[in-house]
Amino acid sequence: MTDFDDRLRFAIDLATEAGALARSMRQGLGTVETKSSIDFCTAADLAVEALVRRRLDEAFGDPVIGEEAGGTPADLVWVVDPIDGTTNYIHGTANWCISLALVHRGVVEIGVIHAPDLEQLFVARRGQGATLNGRPLRTSGLRHGGGAVVEVGWSARRPLALSLDLISQMIADDIEFRRCGSGAMGLANVAAGISDGYVELHINAWDALAGLLLVREAGGWTNDFLAGDGLRLGNVVVACTAELTGRLQALGPLRGVA
Incomplete structure (x- = not known):
């Protein structure tokens, strides 16, 4: 061992x-x-x-x-x-x-x-x-039909207008949004296939790292959170069933996240 x-x-x-x-x-x-x-x-x-x-x-x-x-x-x-x-x-x-x-x-x-x-x-x-x-665990694969369901976290470290813009664009793309009040649980829900994605414009490493590994090991996609000193400073987070990756990356506040 x-x-x-x-x-x-x-x-x-x-x-x-x-x-x-x-x-x-x-x-x-x-x-x-x-x-x-x-x-x-x-x-x-x-x-x-x-x-x-x-x-x-x-x-x-x-x-x-x-x-x-x-x-x-x-x-x-x-x-x-x-x-x-x-x-x-x-x-x-x-x-x-x-x-x-x-x-x-x-x-x-x-x-x-x-x-x-x-x-x-x-x-x-x-x-x-x-x-x-x-x-x-396996991510949802969008197998449940209907619009995608994505949990959204909110951070005071980013302008409120950006979060509202993100939610507005999600709704326009037939993506339902939810908020459970825990980034770690939001990511765990993605890994379990309960929701299809989790996004937050800034989150700290202690909230995100365990959940991001869960998503990756369950077959999902996540951005490279630790890039750019994410361990110390935190970062944007995008985690989702692989089938949803392109749609989330196309949303304005998340464009360019990889």
């Missing part, structure tokens, strides 16, 4: 442990510190990330880049969102998750997303496919 295999098994157990901690803390959530008008930092975020960092350090001595405590890119590094979909988490809705990705020399090798309230565990290993609760 390779070092990556060891780490994958560990990450699966760790995501489950982190999810249990997050659920246990929700009843006594306490003070919520506003980070921006659409994002919150809770005691649970901090506690879950601290748990993940401690476990990875004890097991492997691996460095971590996390949403709450940051970190520095390295040859091998974990990229962690302790709770993606924090607003959903606070309001008691199910679309939130723990997202863990392992990046080695600029390549995502492992992606694990655990959605505790949905009892869903998404796992991907580069070159070995993607699963949901042990079941192999």
Whole structure:
């Protein structure tokens, strides 16, 4: 068994442990510190990330880049969102998750997303496919008929007008749009064939990397997120069933994304 295999098994157990901690803390959530008008930092975020960092350090001595405590890119590094979909988490809705990705020399090798309230565990290993609760995943292939369904994320780092323009062009092209409030879960839904694509004009690496590997391993297409220092600065994200690639790339705000 390779070092990556060891780490994958560990990450699966760790995501489950982190999810249990997050659920246990929700009843006594306490003070919520506003980070921006659409994002919150809770005691649970901090506690879950601290748990993940401690476990990875004890097991492997691996460095971590996390949403709450940051970190520095390295040859091998974990990229962690302790709770993606924090607003959903606070309001008691199910679309939130723990997202863990392992990046080695600029390549995502492992992606694990655990959605505790949905009892869903998404796992991907580069070159070995993607699963949901042990079941192999494939993107939709647009096999369900009708117009495509694409989830859209919104980022305050890009002008609102660009996001509205993107949605307008999607509607004109018979592409239905949805928003679930978690980029990681949005990408996991693409891998599972629940939706046909996910787009966001800017997203951070900890929200995206695990889900992007899931989509690729499920047969879908994604842009080269890590190009242009995406690990440190974030990037635009486009992920979809392969049959939808050209249509999304033709939309004005996404033109040229590859």
